[in-house]
Amino acid sequence: xxxxxxxxxxxxxxxxxxxxxxxxxxxxxxxxxxxxxxxxxxxxxxxxxxxxxxxxxxxxxxxxxxxxxxxxxxxxxxxxxxxxxxxxxxxxxxxxxxxxxxxxxxxxxxxxxxxxxxxxxxxxxxxxxxxxxxxxxxxxxxxxxxxxxxxxxxxxxxxxxxxxxxxxxxxxxxxxxxxxxxxxxxxxxxxxxxxxxxxxxxxxxxxxxxxxxxxxxxxxxxxxxxxxxxxxxxxxxxxxxxxxxxxxxxxxxxxxxxxxxxxx
Amino acid sequence: xxxxxxxxxxxxxxxxxxxxxxxxxxxxxxxxxxxxxxxxxxxxxxxxxxxxxxxxxxxxxxxxxxxxxxxxxxxxxxxxxxxxxxxxxxxxxxxxxxxxxxxxxxxxxxxxxxxxxxxxxxxxxxxxxxxxxxxxxxxxxxxxxxxxxxxxxxxxxxxxxxxxxxxxxxxxxxxxxxxxxxxxxxxxxxxxxxxxxxxxxxxxxxxxxxxxxxxxxxxxxxxxxxxxxxxxxxxxxxxxxxxxxxxxxxxxxxxxxxxxxxxxxxxxxxxxxxxxxxxxxxxxxxxxxxxxxxxxxxxxxxxxxxxxxxxxxxxxxxxxxxxxxxxxxxxxxxxxxxxxxxxxxxxxxxxxxxxxxxxxxxxxxxxxxxxxxxxxxxxxxxxxxxxxxxxxxxxxxxxxxxxxxxxxxxxxxxxxxxxx
Numbered sequence: 021x022x023x024x025x026x027x028x029x030x031x032x033x034x035x036x037x038x039x040x041x042x043x044x045x046x047x048x049x050x051x052x053x054x055x056x057x058x059x060x061x062x063x064x065x066x067x068x069x070x071x072x073x074x075x076x077x078x079x080x081x082x083x084x085x086x087x088x089x090x091x092x093x094x095x096x097x098x099x100x101x102x103x104x105x106x107x108x109x110x111x112x113x114x115x116x117x118x119x120x121x122x123x124x125x126x127x128x129x130x131x132x133x134x135x136x137x138x139x140x141x142x143x144x145x146x147x148x149x150x151x152x153x154x155x156x157x158x159x160x161x162x163x164x165x166x167x168x169x170x171x172x173x174x175x176x177x178x179x180x181x182x183x184x185x186x187x188x189x190x191x192x193x194x195x196x197x198x199x200x201x202x203x204x205x206x207x208x209x210x211x212x213x214x215x216x217x218x219x220x221x222x223x224x225x226x227x228x229x230x231x232x233x234x235x236x237x238x239x240x241x242x243x244x245x246x247x248x249x250x251x252x253x254x255x256x257x258x259x260x261x262x263x264x265x266x267x268x269x270x271x272x273x274x275x276x277x278x279x280x281x282x283x284x
Numbered sequence: 285x286x287x288x289x290x291x292x293x294x295x296x297x298x299x300x301x302x303x304x305x306x307x308x309x310x311x312x313x314x315x316x317x318x319x320x321x322x323x324x325x326x327x328x329x330x331x332x333x334x335x336x337x338x339x340x341x342x343x344x345x346x347x348x349x350x351x352x353x354x355x356x357x358x359x360x361x362x363x364x365x366x367x368x369x370x371x372x373x374x375x376x377x378x379x380x381x382x383x384x385x386x387x388x389x390x391x392x393x394x395x396x397x398x399x400x401x402x403x404x405x406x407x408x409x410x411x412x413x414x415x416x417x418x419x420x421x422x423x424x425x426x427x428x429x430x431x432x433x434x435x436x437x438x439x440x441x442x443x444x445x446x447x448x449x450x451x452x453x454x455x456x457x458x459x460x461x462x463x464x465x466x467x468x469x470x471x472x473x474x475x476x477x478x479x480x481x482x483x484x485x486x487x488x489x490x491x492x493x494x495x496x497x498x499x500x501x502x503x504x505x506x507x508x509x510x511x512x513x514x515x516x517x518x519x520x521x522x523x524x525x526x527x528x529x530x531x532x533x534x535x536x537x538x539x540x541x542x543x544x545x546x547x548x549x550x551x552x553x554x555x556x557x558x559x560x561x562x563x564x565x566x567x568x569x570x571x572x573x574x575x576x577x578x579x580x581x582x583x584x585x586x587x588x589x590x591x592x593x594x595x596x597x598x599x600x601x602x603x604x605x606x607x608x609x610x611x612x613x614x615x616x617x618x619x620x621x622x623x624x625x626x627x628x629x630x631x632x633x634x635x636x637x638x639x640x641x642x643x644x645x646x647x648x649x650x651x652x653x654x655x656x657x658x659x660x661x662x663x664x665x666x667x668x669x670x671x672x673x674x675x676x677x678x679x680x681x682x683x684x685x686x687x688x689x690x691x692x693x694x695x696x697x698x699x700x701x702x703x704x
C-alpha cells in the first residue's frame with residue numbers, strides 16, 4: 021500500500037488561494053443540535069464549496085464563547101457527546117468531504133487525553149490542526165512540537181488587544197494559518213468591520229507571513245465580501261448555527277452558497 | 285502591621301505556578317489585561333505605603349483587627365484542646381470576603397478603572413464588592429447564577445440597594461462556576477475600564493497570589509493574637525475550603541511554623557460516597573485539570589467535563605480549589621478533611637448554644653472538623669478555628685438548614701400578608 025502524504029495545511033490553503041481570493045471556514049459544535057444534523061450541515065458545507073471546517077469539541081466551561089455556543093456546548097454534553105463520538109464524526113467527515121478539518125475546543129480535553137494521544141487521535145481522524153481557545157502560546161510549546169511531528173498545525177489566535185511584541189510571540193508558535201479575532205469579547209456578536217479592523221489586520225500581517233483568517237461577528241455575504249483583500253479566510257461561527265436553526269437545511273445550504281459566492 | 289513577605293522562592297518554579305498548579309489559561313484577548321494587572325499588583329505590593337493604606341482602611345472602615353475569642357464552653361464540652369476562634373464574622377459585611385474586595389478596590393483606584401464586576405455564589409462576595417464599589421465610587425455589575433438568586437434573595441436585595449446591577453446567569457448549572465464564566469466573558473469585552481474582582485484564591489495568575497496576599501491579613505493578625513491570648517501557637521488551625529481564600533489567608537500566617545498543623549475542611553455534602561458533595565481533595569475524588577483560567581484539582585469526569593457539586597453551604601459549592609492549596613496539599617503541608625451537611629448543622633447548633641457565636645454554614649465546616657479532633661488533643665494544646673463569616677445574616681438558609689418550624693410559620697404568615 022502506498023500512502024500519499026498530503027501537503028501541509030499552509031500549502032493546501034495557498035493552493036486554494038491561487039484559485040480564488042478568499043477562503044471560507046465554517047464551524048459546528050459536535051453533538052449539537054444532533055449528530056444527524058451535524059452530518060447534514062457538513063454535507064451542505066461540502067456541496068457549497070466551503071474550504072475549511074472547525075469541529076468544536078463540547079466543554080462544560082466554554083469561557084470564550086457567547087450565549088448561542090454556550091448552550092450548544094452544554095446541550096451536546098447533555099446528549100452524551102464523548103471523545104469517541106467526536107473523533108468518529110471527524111474521521112467520517114475527513115473521509116467523505118473535500119474540505120480540510122481542524123479541531124476547536126478548550127485545553128482541558130487535551131490535558132486529560134494527554135498531548136500524545138490527542139495528536140494521534142487528530143492525525144488518525146484526518147484532521148489538520150487545532151484551535152484551543154484557552155491555551156496561551158507560553159503553555160503550548162511542548163504540545164506544538166509534538167503536533168508538528170504528527171503533521172498537525174497549532175492555529176493560534178491574534179486579537180486587537182495584543183501588543184506588537186505579543187503578536188510576534190504568537191507568530192513564532194503558529195503554523196497553518198492564524199485566527200484573527202476581529203474584536204474584543206466572545207463569539208456571536210456583530211462586528212463593525214470598518215472600526216479598526218483593517219489596521220488590526222495590517223498589524224497581524226506584519227507579525228506573520230501565514231494566511232490570516234478573520235472571525236468574530238462575520239455574519240453575512242456582505243461581511244464576507246468586505247474581507248476580500250483584508251483576510252485570506254473568512255470565518256463564520258455563530259451566524260452559521262443561527263442560519264441552520266432559523267432557515268432549515270435548504271436555507272442553510274443557500275446561506276452557505278451565498279457566502280461562498282463572495283469568495284470566488 | 286508589617287508587609288507580608290514573599291513565600292520561599294524555591295517553591296516558585298515558574299511565575300504564577302505553585303508546584304504543578306496555577307498558571308494562566310485565558311482567551312488571548314485577556315493577555316494584556318492580565319499583564320497590566322500583574323504589573324499593577326507587583327508595583328503596589330512593593331510599595332509599603334500601599335499595604336499601610338490597606339491596613340488603615342480595614343481598621344477605620346471594616347473594624348479590623350478582628351479578635352481571637354477563647355471558647356471555654358466548647359473546650360469543656362470536648363475536654364481536649366483549648367478552642368480559639370478567629371472572628372472574621374466581625375469584619376464589615378460579615379465575612380472575610382471584604383478583605384480581598386477592599387484590597388482589590390484600592391488597586392482599582394491605582395489603575396484608574398471606573399467599573400468592577402464580580403461573580404457571587406451565596407452572595408457574600410457580591411455584597412462585599414457592591415459595598416466597596418459604593419464606598420469608592422465605582423460602577424458595579426454582579427453576576428449570579430439564576431439558581432443562587434432564587435436561593436439567596438436577601439443578598440440580591442442588598443446588592444441592589446448598594447447600587448449594583450445584578451445579572452442572572454442562566455447558563456450551565458446556573459451557579460457559582462457559571463457566574464465565573466460570565467465574568468470572564470464580560471471582562472473579555474470591557475477590560476479597558478473594568479476590573480474583575482475575583483472573589484477567591486482561584487482563576488488565572490495573579491488572582492490566587494493577589495487574593496491570598498490580601499487575605500493574609502487574617503493569618504498575620506491571628507498568629508500574633510494567639511501568642512498574646514493563648515500564650516502559644518496553635519497545635520492545629522482549621523479553615524473551611526470552597527475556593528479557598530479564607531483558608532489561604534489564615535494558613536499564610538503559620539506556614540513557617542512547622543509545629544502548627546493546617547487543616548482544610550471541604551464540603552462533604554450528603555457524603556462523599558453519594559457523589560453529592562464538593563470535596564476536591566479530601567476523599568481523592570478530584571482530578572487535575574485546566575478550567576476557568578487555571579490548573580488545579582477539579583471535580584470532573586474522565587473526559588474533563590466538570591461535574592455538578594453540592595453543599596448545604598453555597599460558598600463551598602464549587603468545582604475547583606485554590607492552586608496554592610492544591611500544592612500545599614500535594615506537599616503534605618495542609619491536611620484536607622470533609623464534613624457532611626449533617627455534621628455541619630450539628631456543629632452550628634452546638635456553637636450557637638454554647639458560645640453565642642453564629643458561624644456561617646461555610647465556616648461551620650471548620651468547626652465540625654475541629655470538633656472531631658479536639659478531644660484527642662491535650663488541654664495543653666490550643667486549636668484555632670477560622671470563623672470566615674457570620675450566619676445570622678443568612679437567616680433564610682440557616683433556618684432551612686436547622687429545619688426550624690417556628691421560622692417556617694413566620695414566613696407563611698409574612699407571605700400571606702403580601703397577598704392581595
